[in-house]
Amino acid sequence: KNEVEQSPQNLTAQEGEFITINCSYSVGISALHWLQQHPGGGIVSLFMLSSGKKKHGRLIATINIQEKHSSLHITASHPRDSAVYICAVRVNGSQGNLIFGKGTKLSVKP
Amino acid sequence: KAGVTQTPRYLIKTRGQQVTLSCSPISGHRSVSWYQQTPGQGLQFLFEYFSETQRNKGNFPGRFSGRQFSNSRSEMNVSTLELGDSALYLCASSWERSQETQYFGPGTRLLVL
Numbered sequence: 448k449n450e451v452e453q454s455p456q457n458l459t460a461q462e463g464e465f466i467t468i469n470c471s472y473s474v475g476i477s478a479l480h481w482l483q484q485h486p487g488g489g490i491v492s493l494f495m496l497s498s499g500k501k502k503h504g505r506l507i508a509t510i511n512i513q514e515k516h517s518s519l520h521i522t523a524s525h526p527r528d529s530a531v532y533i534c535a536v537r538v539n540g541s542q543g544n545l546i547f548g549k550g551t552k553l554s555v556k557p
Numbered sequence: 558k559a560g561v562t563q564t565p566r567y568l569i570k571t572r573g574q575q576v577t578l579s580c581s582p583i584s585g586h587r588s589v590s591w592y593q594q595t596p597g598q599g600l601q602f603l604f605e606y607f608s609e610t611q612r613n614k615g616n617f618p619g620r621f622s623g624r625q626f627s628n629s630r631s632e633m634n635v636s637t638l639e640l641g642d643s644a645l646y647l648c649a650s651s652w653e654r655s656q657e658t659q660y661f662g663p664g665t666r667l668l669v670l
Contacts, residue, residue: 480658480659482661487663488594488645488647488663488664488666489661489664490647490649490664491661492658492659492660492661495657495658533599535600544602544605544613544615545590545592545600545602547599547600547601548599549599550599
């Protein structure tokens with residue numbers, strides 16, 4: 448069983464829809480990252496969370512440490528949001544390594 | 558401020574050869590981490606360097622090695638290449654520690670034939 452599980456694996460939405468991507472993890476963590484990867488490979492770090500909620504534009508990330516769960520929400524989705532969204536956790540006590548989920552491939556249709 | 562740069566962007570090698578990839582972090586960043594991405598395994602941590610010292614290493618064989626120079630630029634080397642080493646290799650930099658927000662380079666796509 449992977450230590451970081453994301454759902455769904457694939458998601459197709461219509462422009463304007465509200466989107467939720469989920470991440471569950473089974474280890475104790477010091478932080479959780481949400482990353483966005485566009486075709487071609489470039490990765491952008493969207494959020495780093497250790498508690499609560501963060502918002503940036505149309506993106507909202509939440510984390511529930513007790514339930515070991517995080518969600519990434521996209522409001523008013525747009526075709527340019529089409530990308531792979533990856534959840535990654537930093538395990539407690541580890542000095543550097545991130546453990547990654549397999550990613551959620553989002554396609555937003557106009 | 559320039560972003561993280563990686564060279565080369567694309568590389569084709571044959572089994573048994575060795576390869577060196579380069580990463581230049583954002584100016585002022587002292588932590589550089591390397592990751593391997595494959596369709597089967599996804600993203601996996603390779604190692605992290607800070608102030609020319611390897612701070613942490615992922616679960617990869619000794620054929621994978623790296624180093625960091627005094628200007629924070631980093632290189633990773635893979636010796637005796639195997640077909641399974643075909644992957645996108647990404648580096649990421651941050652100010653002090655990789656626990657902070659990391660800034661990723663565009664990656665080097667390596668194909669081993």
